[in-house]
Amino acid sequence: MSANAVSDEQQTQWIEVCDKNALDSDTGVCALINGKQIAVFYVGKLDEVFAIDNYDPIGKANVLSRGIIGTQGEHICVASPLYKEHYDLRTGECLENSDIRVTAYAVKIENGKVLIAV
Amino acid sequence: MSKQRVIVVGNGMVGHKFIDSVINSDNAENYEILTFSEEPRLAYDRVKLSSYFSGSTVDDLMLTSEEHYQSAGVIYTLNDKVVDIDHDNKTVKLASGKVERYDKLVLATGSYPFVPPIPGKDQPHCLVYRTIEDLEDITASAQESKVGVVVGGGLLGLEAANALKNLGLETHVVEFAPRLMAVQLDEGGGNLLRRKVEALDVNVHTEKNTKNITAGEKHRYRMEFADGSYLETDMILFSAGIRPQDELARNCGIDVGERGGIVIDNYCRTSVEDIYAIGECALWDSKIFGLVAPGYQMAKVALSHIDGGKEEFTGADMSTKLKLLGVDVASVGDAHARTPGAQTYTYEDGVNEVYKRLIVSEDRKKLLGAVLVGDVEAYGTLQQMCVNSMDLPEAPEQLILPASDGSAGAAMGVDALPDTAQLCSCLDVTKGDIVDAVQGGCCTMGDIKEKTEASTGCGGCAALVKSVMDNELKNLGVEVNNHLCEHFNYSRAELADIVRVKKIESFDELLDSHGNGGLGCEICKPTVGSILASFWNDYVLEDKHMGLQDTNDIYLGNMQKDGTYSIVPRVAGGEITPDKLIVLGEVAKEYDLYTKITGGQRIDLFGAQLHELPEIWKKLVDAGFETGHAYGKSVRTVKSCVGSTWCRYGVQDSVGMAIAVENRYKGLRSPHKLKFAVSGCTRECAEAQSKDIGVIATENGWNLYVCGNGGMRPRHADLFATDLDDETLVKYIDRVLMFYIRTADRLQRTSVWLENLEGGLDYLREVVIDDKLNIAQELEDEMTSNIGKYQCEWKTTIENPEKLKRFRHFVNSDETDSNLAYVVEREQRRPANEQERENQIPAVEVTA
Numbered sequence: 003m004s005a006n007a008v009s010d011e012q013q014t015q016w017i018e019v020c021d022k023n024a025l026d027s028d029t030g031v032c033a034l035i036n037g038k039q040i041a042v043f044y045v046g047k048l049d050e051v052f053a054i055d056n057y058d059p060i061g062k063a064n065v066l067s068r069g070i071i072g073t074q075g076e077h078i079c080v081a082s083p084l085y086k087e088h089y090d091l092r093t094g095e096c097l098e099n100s101d102i103r104v105t106a107y108a109v110k111i112e113n114g115k116v117l118i119a120v
Numbered sequence: 121m122s123k124q125r126v127i128v129v130g131n132g133m134v135g136h137k138f139i140d141s142v143i144n145s146d147n148a149e150n151y152e153i154l155t156f157s158e159e160p161r162l163a164y165d166r167v168k169l170s171s172y173f174s175g176s177t178v179d180d181l182m183l184t185s186e187e188h189y190q191s192a193g194v195i196y197t198l199n200d201k202v203v204d205i206d207h208d209n210k211t212v213k214l215a216s217g218k219v220e221r222y223d224k225l226v227l228a229t230g231s232y233p234f235v236p237p238i239p240g241k242d243q244p245h246c247l248v249y250r251t252i253e254d255l256e257d258i259t260a261s262a263q264e265s266k267v268g269v270v271v272g273g274g275l276l277g278l279e280a281a282n283a284l285k286n287l288g289l290e291t292h293v294v295e296f297a298p299r300l301m302a303v304q305l306d307e308g309g310g311n312l313l314r315r316k317v318e319a320l321d322v323n324v325h326t327e328k329n330t331k332n333i334t335a336g337e338k339h340r341y342r343m344e345f346a347d348g349s350y351l352e353t354d355m356i357l358f359s360a361g362i363r364p365q366d367e368l369a370r371n372c373g374i375d376v377g378e379r380g381g382i383v384i385d386n387y388c389r390t391s392v393e394d395i396y397a398i399g400e401c402a403l404w405d406s407k408i409f410g411l412v413a414p415g416y417q418m419a420k421v422a423l424s425h426i427d428g429g430k431e432e433f434t435g436a437d438m439s440t441k442l443k444l445l446g447v448d449v450a451s452v453g454d455a456h457a458r459t460p461g462a463q464t465y466t467y468e469d470g471v472n473e474v475y476k477r478l479i480v481s482e483d484r485k486k487l488l489g490a491v492l493v494g495d496v497e498a499y500g501t502l503q504q505m506c507v508n509s510m511d512l513p514e515a516p517e518q519l520i521l522p523a524s525d526g527s528a529g530a531a532m533g534v535d536a537l538p539d540t541a542q543l544c545s546c547l548d549v550t551k552g553d554i555v556d557a558v559q560g561g562c563c564t565m566g567d568i569k570e571k572t573e574a575s576t577g578c579g580g581c582a583a584l585v586k587s588v589m590d591n592e593l594k595n596l597g598v599e600v601n602n603h604l605c606e607h608f609n610y611s612r613a614e615l616a617d618i619v620r621v622k623k624i625e626s627f628d629e630l631l632d633s634h635g636n637g638g639l640g641c642e643i644c645k646p647t648v649g650s651i652l653a654s655f656w657n658d659y660v661l662e663d664k665h666m667g668l669q670d671t672n673d674i675y676l677g678n679m680q681k682d683g684t685y686s687i688v689p690r691v692a693g694g695e696i697t698p699d700k701l702i703v704l705g706e707v708a709k710e711y712d713l714y715t716k717i718t719g720g721q722r723i724d725l726f727g728a729q730l731h732e733l734p735e736i737w738k739k740l741v742d743a744g745f746e747t748g749h750a751y752g753k754s755v756r757t758v759k760s761c762v763g764s765t766w767c768r769y770g771v772q773d774s775v776g777m778a779i780a781v782e783n784r785y786k787g788l789r790s791p792h793k794l795k796f797a798v799s800g801c802t803r804e805c806a807e808a809q810s811k812d813i814g815v816i817a818t819e820n821g822w823n824l825y826v827c828g829n830g831g832m833r834p835r836h837a838d839l840f841a842t843d844l845d846d847e848t849l850v851k852y853i854d855r856v857l858m859f860y861i862r863t864a865d866r867l868q869r870t871s872v873w874l875e876n877l878e879g880g881l882d883y884l885r886e887v888v889i890d891d892k893l894n895i896a897q898e899l900e901d902e903m904t905s906n907i908g909k910y911q912c913e914w915k916t917t918i919e920n921p922e923k924l925k926r927f928r929h930f931v932n933s934d935e936t937d938s939n940l941a942y943v944v945e946r947e948q949r950r951p952a953n954e955q956e957r958e959n960q961i962p963a964v965e966v967t968a
């Protein structure tokens with residue numbers, strides 16, 4: 003299991019979100035952490051979890067957790083279910099418009115629990 | 121060296137083109153540009169003026185902006201008119217009194233609408249059609265009018281008539297000549313156009329000479345004609361031709377033609393040194409060019425001359441292709457066969473309302489002109505043959521005859537075109553330019569448009585440009601591929617074959633065996649999900665299929681713009697009991713769902729949040745409802761009229777048949793959505809001929825129509841077979857649908873599928889009726905197996921606690937999405953728009 007190092011390990015606070023088996027392979031769920039909506043995805047083939055904002059800045063709605071996961075070249079990404087822009091799950095970058103990005107969060111699995119760093 | 125001061129009089133389409141060309145030229149720094157416009161805004165797209173009536177705004181029409189001119193250093197003055205030229209001192213004088221010096225003067229004053237000198241023409245509600253202000257006047261006048269008359273049945277007149285119709289007026293066209301579009305069309309073409317236009321409820325009056333406009337009895341005005349007849353109307357729109365705006369030149373000693381127009385030579389120079397004229401105000405070789413492309417050409421030539429170049433204007437092709445009131449019309453070259461010795465070929469199809477005429481040289485070697493009404497597909501080929509003086513084929517009539525297999529007539533191979541052939545006359549793009557662009561790396565129409573600007577004007581050349589592009593790609597050995605996406609080098613149809621033949625049952629299995637690595641994407645996953653469902657019909661939320669589905673399929677609802685879902689239970693055939701109707705009403709009320717009747721005769725409930733979906737569906741399923749699959753690429757509805765059980769005219773039980781058909785195919789996943797209808801008699805109240813599958817009752821059984829479409833690109837369905845009994849009808853539908861599912865592309869509706877199917881309708885009949893491929897039994901078996909596995913996905917879902925876990929907004933909290941905000945409109949809620957959110961107008965937070 004890998005942690006996607008986005009924030010500095012030392013200062014981060016890991017928050018437990020749910021059981022790993024609450025995540026279905028290749029789909030997303032949404033977690034509420036300190037009032038913030040965070041989309042969490044589990045990619046079965048890689049056995050890896052990812053977390054980015056749930057808010058779609060283009061469609062302006064909390065929907066990214068409900069998009070389809072896939073790859074575009076090297077990028078592992080989710081396609082917004084509203085207008086289908088792709089967001090890189092590691093960096094939060096919007097592949098169609100480099101001026102737009104959502105926050106990507108570090109996430110790891112420990113003892114069968116999903117933990118997110120905020 | 122100091123800059124040359126160039127003044128451009130008029131900032132219309134051509135004046136702007138000139139300025140834009142200067143800005144973009146390598147020598148831009150050598151010039152200081154000033155421009156004056158009598159109109160209150162900079163140049164806009166007059167050619168697309170009519171789109172104002174179908175929703176375009178002034179902003180959409182603008183060709184440039186004040187910011188753009190400012191940043192390019194162009195000095196402009198709006199609302200001011202040049203009234204005098206002193207060519208000895210090289211100055212111009214403005215209406216405002218200002219005087220400006222020039223080194224070079226470019227007149228681009230355009231033209232004005234000609235209004236015949238009829239007594240009474242200057243009253244209110246007597247208008248013209250040239251500027252944005254004119255459009256505003258027309259719109260205002262239409263609000264106080266019921267009837268509108270367009271004077272003039274030419275190209276612009278018919279465009280104006282369309283505008284009046286769109287504004288809801290009873291519309292008439294009054295034409296002096298014996299036929300419509302007398303300049304472009306011959307008698308046969310004009311007559312057919314008239315018939316088509318009249319079928320659209322536009323009244324055409326030819327050979328009418330208006331003598332007087334007086335007060336009317338029933339309407340505002342009465343138009344009195346020379347033959348003693350009259351017509352009453354509330355407004356009059358003059359579109360009787362244009363006249364060059366040459367007053368300024370005329371008053372300042374510049375030569376103008378006898379019948380108007382500023383005389384220019386091949387360099388666009390007028391009779392006075394350092395003064396040029398371009399566009400519709402210019403007269404070249406005693407001709408005025410009332411189209412924008414020749415004006416653009418002149419702008420280029422004038423700039424070249426000022427810059428010391430040698431380009432010349434040598435006339436322009438006046439061929440035109442348009443859609444007027446929805447009727448396709450084209451005219452090429454010498455449409456009236458005025459060339460001595462000209463021979464003609466005429467093809468007239470009264471049934472399908474098509475008229476085509478070729479005008480060829482005496483020796484039948486060259487094409488001189490053509491007239492096309494109703495079917496203008498051959499325009500590109502004919503226009504190119506004509507302007508490039510290419511040799512005609514052995515049997516020229518082939519160019520306008522439909523080929524015997526039903527597909528379009530013989531087209532010219534684009535290889536035969538010379539590189540100099542101008543494909544896009546609006547922006548002057550040649551075949552050579554397209555070839556260069558492809559060699560430079562362009563491989564889509566988007567690339568081509570960006571690089572060469574071809575097809576960005578009127579768009580009439582798009583088909584031709586695309587075939588030149590495809591041809592060049594082929595020459596370069598670039599495979600024009602139909603690969604689904606980066607993960608599969610196969611088309612949807614090929615993947616469907618692989619899945620079926622190799623009995624593949626999951627996406628991963630297919631990706632591993634036939635894909636290119638990676639994880640897949642939002643294109644291939646749902647496509648493969650749909651193929652798997654079409655052939656094996658598993659529960660779509662089976663673990664291994666879940667990640668393949670669009671959100672609509674995962675949550676079995678249609679996601680709306682704010683992330684909530686809509687709910688559409690099946691109402692087969694549109695038949696519903698009062699009790700069920702009450703249940704829908706009660707559920708909608710309980711959850712405050714916005715409620716609307718759909719075009720498919722059922723009821724759509726909007727605004728349900730994720731966590732509410734299972735509760736709502738439980739109530740619906742308990743009351744006997746099933747999912748309507750409105751969220752899937754699948755069978756939607758079978759619309760019906762009430763049929764012989766109630767209707768005095770019905771000859772068969774259309775509702776019964778509709779319900780049987782809907783229940784048979786419900787849940788069937790397909791490359792795109794499928795819509796059906798059944799009508800109980802030939803009055804066709806269910807509009808079956810606009811559906812993928814349409815059934816119309818006859819005295820002896822059912823007529824089957826296939827591959828129609830409403831929506832974005834309407835297509836009339838084709839009559840496939842007649843007088844079928846119930847059993848044969850269902851058998852044919854089974855086969856047609858399964859053959860479509862096997863062979864169509866992703867998101868290809870049946871209409872487009874049929875158009876692309878080699879052999880077309882006849883081939884489909886051979887496969888389905890004659891069983892030419894010997895697969896009819898297979899197709900039926902596949903359908904039977906699919907139908908046997910039908911389940912209501914909602915029923916399955918609410919019975920499965922594991923699956924229900926997904927129906928909550930947060931995985932770690934019972935809270936709901938706090939971002940949702942609604943306002944009430946017409947007694948129901950709808951999502952608040954951004955402004956309403958900001959203003960916090962009674963944006964009610966919805967909690968449930």
Ligand SMILES: Cc1cc2nc3c(=O)[nH]c(=O)nc-3n(C[C@H](O)[C@H](O)[C@H](O)COP(=O)(O)OP(=O)(O)OC[C@H]3O[C@@H](n4cnc5c(N)ncnc54)[C@H](O)[C@@H]3O)c2cc1C
Nearest residue numbers: 130132133134135158166167201202229230399400411412
């Ligand atoms: C409804 C409509 C549909 C059309 N459809 C087509 C089509 O499908 N295809 C096609 O090729 N063409 C079409 N045309 C014709 C096309 O719009 C013209 O060919 C084109 O606009 C000519 O450009 P221009 O610059 O010469 O004249 P204009 O665009 O008329 O510009 C001239 C400008 O100069 C200004 N002006 C005049 N005198 C002075 C002065 N003394 N001082 C300051 N300013 C002055 C005028 O106010 C005007 O703004 C259509 C025209 C109309 C009205």
